[in-house]
Amino acid sequence: MEGAIVLEIRLRDVPEQHVVTEVRTVDQAELLAWLPGAMARVAERARESGGLLGTADWPFLERSDRPDEPVFVAIYEGNPNEAPTPVEVCATVPAGGDRTIPAHREAFARVTKGLVVSGQLGGVYEAVEKWVTANGMSVARAPRETYWTDFPAAADDDEVFDVAFPVS
DSSP: OTTOOOOOEEEEEEOOEEEEEEEEEEOHHHHHHHHHHHHHHHHHHHHHTTOOOBGGGOGGGOOTTSOOOBOEEEEESSOTTTSOEEEEEEEEESSOSSEEEOOEEEEEEEEEHHHHHTTOHHHHHHHHHHHHHHTTOOBOSOOEEEEOSOTTTSOTTSEEEEEEEEEO
């Protein structure tokens, strides 16, 4: 099928994560305006509360062949393309923080910047969710994006984040 998204969807075990967070209810346009500033603010709070953890601290991200970069998690309680929805932006810290994300297993697909800017990100979410069901699992919690790079500075073929669904 011409134009079909080709993804490798895999499973991984994610350890417990301590995070500092910022939450806002946004639609897609508001999300695009809010997300970069929210990431900067939680990064600063993370540095002030014990250190902002990066890809070197999270081997499950399989980024050891790249420079260490800060890790952010954006958790979506709905689809901001359909209506305003709560979005939580998290920066990981060694301990403490605002809350703890429990350890979990997740199905994920790695996303390139080109896929995002071409408007195909929704198809990634659909593909991962269908893969979960087709493999006898169910979605256990809200989907998320795990970022590890400077999105604006990335090239179209650079991997910029993972789309993930916690599963049971």
